Amino acid sequence: MSQSPEEKTRSPNPKSNQKPPPIPIPTPTSLNSKTRTLSLPELWFKEQALKHVTLKMKSLSNSPLASPPSDPDKIFGLPSNDPTRPDYTSLLSDELLLQVFNNVPISQYVSNSLVCKRWLFLHGRLVHSIKVIDFGFVNSGRVFTRFPNLENIDIVHACIKMPRNSGILITRNNLSVYVGTKLLSGGFIEENDILSSDLIDNGLQLISKSYPNLRRIVVFGTSENGLLSVSSKCEMLQELELHCCGDMSLKGISGCRNLQVLKLIGCVDGFYNSVVSDIGLTILAQGCRRLVKLELCGCEGSYDGIKAIGQCCQMLEELTICDHRMDGGWLAALSFCENLKTLRLQSCKSVDSSPGLLEHLGSCPTLEELHVQRCQMRDKQAVKALFLVCKNVREIVLQNCWRLEDEVFAAASICRRVRLLSLEGCSLLTTGGLESVILNWKELQRLTVISSNNIKDSEITPDLATLFSVLKELKWRPDSRSLLSSGLAGTGVGNKGGRFFKGLKG
Template structure:
């Protein structure tokens, strides 16, 4: 607004100077004079607008512009802070001093994981993973773990900062914490009654006692061990404590956690509302698969970056069954253990959507175990380089309910091997995405099948 006023006023002054002569006395009061221009542009016209009106205007702007707006004046800084709902804090002093809640009073999402690590701010080395990002000191290499235990802030310091945060931001719905103890988690539970989602890094079993006070908690991610970064122990003890305290969980993700049949069974028996379970790089003992049958309402099971499925699943009659399971996702897992893979599909026999993504060891023999699942409606294969068209055809032709198929980056599947039976199946699908390799065109083999021509069906290359 100021810039527009200055530019308009300056242009008007320039046009006036061209048409009227300027005397020595008039030049002192001429609108083009610098001092006069400053006095005319000085008033802040936005001060006439109420806070509510300015907030309404700011809310219509892109979020990226909030930072520049906050630099205009103290009032705009205060109002812009009210529109911020989520922050990722990098400086622990900003939390401990209470300035987080003062600067952003309407926060609902706070991430303080990076602030809890004593990282070197001026370092040019940034270690980033799916779960955490920290700056590293090049003088401390080489070593086994990038972040050692002593490089975390002390639990008492963390707890004190978490309490300050909870008291100032009582409307939090999501929070990400690291190295916090039971005391800090209890303060979150007491002050933030609306908390629905929590992410915990590097916490031990008994710290999970504090989570039990979060009555409305529905989504929880436990990050126990990140290889090469840090490591903490989450075992059956912690899973049992968690299950008894958080009975309203809908989604649970266990990253690098240990456990066994007992821990998964406790979660299934106590968290009866659980609909989605994710195990990432798990360290479960043999036999844990059979405990999934206690998850009576489980709809989605995801296994990510797992070195094995189950090293000792036990007899088939003891595995049980998940009757409500609808989706099974296997992402970046090693499937060389045929016995564990077969046990998984026995437990998940009712699944309707099956997803394989960049899984090692998924050959024709391993994929044959999916024939147990007779209700598959959607199959997704991505990055499965060992699977051939023969192995794929032998299974999907037996699935009478299949309506969607996705095959991407499976270089061992060749178009030239497509049989008439498989082409007929492709024509009846409602959705087909076929791109096993960069040269795949699917033209000659399906030229007369009518793929993509029937109503309600789509075909994408």
């Protein structure tokens, strides 16, 4: 019998265990296929709308009100693979970018200056101090374009023709040069290794013309003309450092009316030899009357030169004499420095070869600090004359002084107003020699003894221990085996200073 369509639907399916086929999901393609075809007016309208959106996006990207992209690389204008991408930092003024760069660490200046030419120029405006290695950077004028706001410039290394690829670096008196493998007869620097004074003077003229607000300059081997150009145009110059300059070249600094700090290096053993005598010191004294700090390294001279400085430079407060070659008797001229507060002697082979009669020495009435570092103190008479001139001193610092024995140090007893004594590297001084001096100082408040092996804990007397107990500050490390610091822990020694006490350090 034939079945009706309804019965066929209701009849059991022999494959009832199989799942029915999935219902197909319409895709965009299938949907579009069922949509009707667009007419020509509709196609024209859709194309015009797309062009309008594209033009609108381009106008927004060039507008100053456009919001910056979220990508940091786009914000800072870093290079990308898309050359048409806009640089949003161009919307910022130079003044605003400079304020941003001021808050960036100096260590990142070099990397940031490589981003683009504009950033290179802006970072150059932030630099105020440089050391020039190649003198061609000055004579070509590139340094003035690259760094227009310099206040401190050092051209010493640029004035010496040394191999830049050498691995041998020699340093002496703050001067470091690279040397070759050949051994020079006259030292590490020969005359041919130094640029001519005319070339250096020409560079100084360009520097003074481009930087009228220069505050500090370090010069090598210049003549009177070069210094005259600096002194005449750089009226704000306050600090000057001269290397390898003779007496006559010092005439050029007579116009530095506002000069306050001067470092004069006449001769450096093994590097160069130039003579600065009483003539140069007198010229210096008459031309720079506002000096506050003066450092003389490797200079010749005598009583007359130091006397001229003391009489003319009445504002001088700090005098440093390093590796001097002065004639005997120069110590007596220090009494003319009426406002001197700090005296430093460094790396001197002798203090004074012939100080003369002690009653004729005089003293510095306002002197507060005496620093003697790496000096020969074998001459008892010279050391006694030094302490006599500095008898009003409040602080004495002796560091790595050779031949400082008990008899030599005993001359310091004349300094009755000492409040601070610091001894470091005085290996010949004993505990008895130290005690014989400091027990006479009734105003002593601070004592430092470091690396003085002949001073022993076991030799400390009751009088010396009593003195330790009333000090405001005690630093006691005469040798690595000293047990005084740990032995006095908790005993209250050194506590008289109250809240100003810095502690007993071991």
